[in-house]
Amino acid sequence: MGELGFCTIHDWFTNLSIQLIVDITTDTGLPYLLTRFLHNKFAEGIYLGARCYILYLDSGKLSLFISPFLYPLILVALIESRWRKFLWLIFLTMPIFFIMDPLKLDLSGRILIYRIFMMTFAVAGFIKAVLFVKRKSSGRYEASSA
């Protein structure tokens, strides 16, 4: 969906129309009500919309734009950071920004913003990991947890 997985709301609705046509055509000969029950805008719209959203958080898509060695750092930023709830909120809201596409960016612009976004998280995770190791080695970690 979308160019290189950068799905927008336009791609979402376009794919929805195409998918419905394909599904209904394949069901030629079947009862109309059954076809409409199984292939309708509501169910397929939710499915494609959810897919559109998940693609921005997908490891396969990430691997196209950033090094896979940075994945653990992004996880560290999201799990171990003091502001993790705030970071999770930004992380989970990011796909909506791309889907709604308010700035009408071209593909290169979207790739750039996506990479900057993920690299920022990776850097935050790296800083957090370094601080954690430093605290543990200086013994402050054991004292503070005690």
Place this chain on the structure above:
Amino acid sequence: MQLLVFSFHLISSSILQSDKNYRLTNSKVRYIFLYFLIIILGAILRLYSVADRPHDLYVDEVAIGYNAYSILKTGRDEYGNIFPLFFRSFNDYKLPLYIYFTSVSEFFFGETQLAVRLPSVLAGIISVAVFSQLIKVLSGKRKLSLLAGFFLSVSSWHLQFSRAGFEASLSLLWLLAGTLFIISGLKKKKNVIFCLGLAILVLGLYTYHTARIFVPVFLPVLLFLFGKETVFLWRIKRNWLILIFIAALCVPFIFYAFSQEGLIRAGSESFLQEVKVEVDNYFSNIIILDFSQFWKNYSSYFSLDYLFFWGDQIGRHSVRELGMNYIYQLPFFLIGSYFSLKRKNKLDIVFISWFLISPLATSLAVPNPHALRSLSIIIPLVYFVSLGVIKVSDRVSNKKIPFSILTAAVSSYFFLSYLHIYYVHYPRKSSPDWSGGYKEAIEFVRDNEFKYENIMITEKLNRGYIYLYFYGNFDPKYISGKNNYQKDSGKYKFVTSPFQEKPKEMTLYVSPFWEDWHGTQLKKIYNRGNDWVFTLWEN
């Protein structure tokens, strides 16, 4: 189909609906009833029209079927090797166990499509039962075990591979049964059960290739987790003899793995083919690029898009319109995995380890992600989903009935949707992936062969000789080990297309659809997607 969906709905809501005292699951009779109902549901889903749904056999199944039949009749494979340990087949050196099981199946059902698929089907059904028991042994919770068994029985991923002749389905059964017996043996301090579990895991090595990485990595994890319980084993002297015997069972496999044939097989599938080599930088090649490619492959198996939305796009591996699992399971999977990671008891560590180890073997091969090779990942996935459902159900304790009805309704809808896609869309769209039209072409040829002195079959019928011998019911005594049997057999010959010759004798020619031969067109062969595949000519 409505009856199936109703029973699905009934079972799922029955499991979820329980009061605070868990009257439902504490009752042993109800537990046994639900347990067998789940197994029966799994059996119906796997057995219904399995011989020709989603499709006729594809090339590897036909090869398994023919080699199994050859073993049954002559004790030799297609190359004439007596009871081989590894089957050369298409130079892919298939592992033996599934083929020998198919021989047994063909003894009862003949050289048929059902016989080829039956070992996988039975393995799938038994896997549901064994998995449920494994959860019960590890957790002691009946509700969790019933839910897990239920989700596996209706799992689209598991159904896809247990309804066709895939060795991975049988291998998964060995992994489940081996793990169950090992853990049961350790917990009950029964060394016989423990050793039986080890022996069952060894069977996995002879069933499917990914087990050769999974078993040696997962087994130490299990032994480490249950470290205290293993102490009693080493004190019993005869256990050492049994363990030596089990280790000896692995020796032929180790020899094969490092033999020329084993290395050819490994090399042909290796992920290193995808690595772009930079000649000038050795460090970059070996350390950075190889590991980077491996890590990309490995992380692709945790892609939510792959698991719940898009699936594996190889035609035989999924219905391609849905993910490998149902979309409604995604939130439960996330919740279940979160609680597992947070809790980290032995049960959770077993399945977290299983989840992390499963993609290791398949990440070393191409392509990725590969749903067949990573089939074992369905087990921890179903566990996390089941755990997630229970956690949510516990949180909505004052609204349990509406929650269970809602969950059952949503899951029934997606299940019905999956069945519709599997039985209606999938056979039409995936026919080329399942060698659509091959069986019809061969059957026509065999029915009419008496009219012709020569029968020419295009080599575009990929590995057509195996289809000919299987669907044509050729006696393996006259084929097995014969020279050039892949090119001709009596009046049958495989020829390149376009076929330019004009034979003088009465000839039947099976051509690809695009060829316009000079003879009289007899028939067009279409696959289930109504694509024209072959043309039959005579001169």
